[in-house]
Amino acid sequence: xxxxxxxxxxAAMLAxxxxxxxxxxxxxxxxxxxxxxxxxxxxxxxxIAGRALGQKLAELLGQPFIIENRAGGGGTIGAGxxxxxxxxxxxxxxxxxxxxxxxxxxxxxxxxxAQKDFVPIALVASTPMLVLxxxxxxxxxxxxxxxxxxxxxxxxxxxxxxxxxxxxLTVELFKAMSGTDVRHVPYKGxxxxxxxxxxxxxxxxxxxxxxxLPQVKAGKLRALAVTSAARSPQVPDLPSVAESLAGFDSxxxxxxxxxxxxxxxxxxxxxxxxxxxxKSADVxxxxxxxxxETGGGTAAELGKLTRDELSKWAGVxxxxxxxPE
Numbered sequence: 001x002x003x004x005x006x007x008x009x010x011a012a013m014l015a016x017x018x019x020x021x022x023x024x025x026x027x028x029x030x031x032x033x034x035x036x037x038x039x040x041x042x043x044x045x046x047x048i049a050g051r052a053l054g055q056k057l058a059e060l061l062g063q064p065f066i067i068e069n070r071a072g073g074g075g076t077i078g079a080g081x082x083x084x085x086x087x088x089x090x091x092x093x094x095x096x097x098x099x100x101x102x103x104x105x106x107x108x109x110x111x112x113x114a115q116k117d118f119v120p121i122a123l124v125a126s127t128p129m130l131v132l133x134x135x136x137x138x139x140x141x142x143x144x145x146x147x148x149x150x151x152x153x154x155x156x157x158x159x160x161x162x163x164x165x166x167x168x169l170t171v172e173l174f175k176a177m178s179g180t181d182v183r184h185v186p187y188k189g190x191x192x193x194x195x196x197x198x199x200x201x202x203x204x205x206x207x208x209x210x211x212x213l214p215q216v217k218a219g220k221l222r223a224l225a226v227t228s229a230a231r232s233p234q235v236p237d238l239p240s241v242a243e244s245l246a247g248f249d250s251x252x253x254x255x256x257x258x259x260x261x262x263x264x265x266x267x268x269x270x271x272x273x274x275x276x277x278x279k280s281a282d283v284x285x286x287x288x289x290x291x292x293e294t295g296g297g298t299a300a301e302l303g304k305l306t307r308d309e310l311s312k313w314a315g316v317x318x319x320x321x322x323x324p325e
Contacts, residue, residue, distance in 0.1 A: 119260055120303045127208045225238055
């Protein structure tokens with residue numbers, strides 16, 4: 001056998017060894033506990049989805065799935081930590097519409113790259129947002145809200161879960177489309193923001209159905225509309241913002257990612273487990289109770305969603321003239 005053929009045989013053998021090693025790694029995965037980093041405080045939409053999913057994945061894969069809340073920076077702190085974690089499948093990141101949609105378009109410097117530093121695993125859940133006001137606020141409908149804000153420019157305040165997040169940009173889009181001026185008050189998560197809205201320290205907030213609906217049902221907040229293009233089956237009696245502002249559409253979504261470099265075999269194993277978990281009765285029940293619509297699908301589909309969302313919010317940022325800071 002000549003030298004050229006020997007090189008080809010050696011390359012083929014090395015490829016087989018690599019493939020066998022990768023499949024062996026995937027077959028034994030996970031070999032210890034798996035950490036899911038959630039970049040927000042406990043209690044919000046991402047945390048609710050992550051804890052339900054993590055519990056089921058532990059049952060399916062035979063190792064504990066531990067939730068680690070690393071809040072701050074509108075989700076950038078947790079994302080940065082996850083991006084720098086070992087790419088062995090034992091540290092995962094539960095991000096979504098903020099970490100992989102809005103913030104990359106609104107922060108000049110980030111400790112991570114939404115596409116280069118992460119590999120998509122699967123979409124976990126989605127939910128429209130509710131337009132919320134404190135019960136003492138004078139507006140009782142979207143029409144009244146828009147009229148009030150136009151008549152009182154700069155007087156009202158709105159809470160968000162952080163500058164550059166999906167809630168922040170959704171309200172900014174609303175302001176641009178409605179011709180209103182509302183002052184921004186950023187918080188480090190949904191729970192503290194909702195707490196101050198209930199307490200009357202801010203006037204207005206757009207927040208996920210999952211986080212806010214219990215407070216609405218308890219009479220602590222008033223919901224005026226949903227931000228999806230059509231009415232939501234979760235709250236069918238609420239109009240959509242689009243019924244007052246044609247073309248308005250926004251929602252929050254949650255998805256599971258791994259650090260870049262994680263083997264395709266581990267990603268495939270995780271994707272299969274996530275899809276199986278999302279079909280289980282207990283996860284479906286917990287999601288439904290929290291106002292979450294179940295996700296699922298392939299890693300490639302999540303990759304496309306990520307690219308589409310990054311492009312969409314880049315257009316919004318340009319439209320409203322927001323300068324990344």
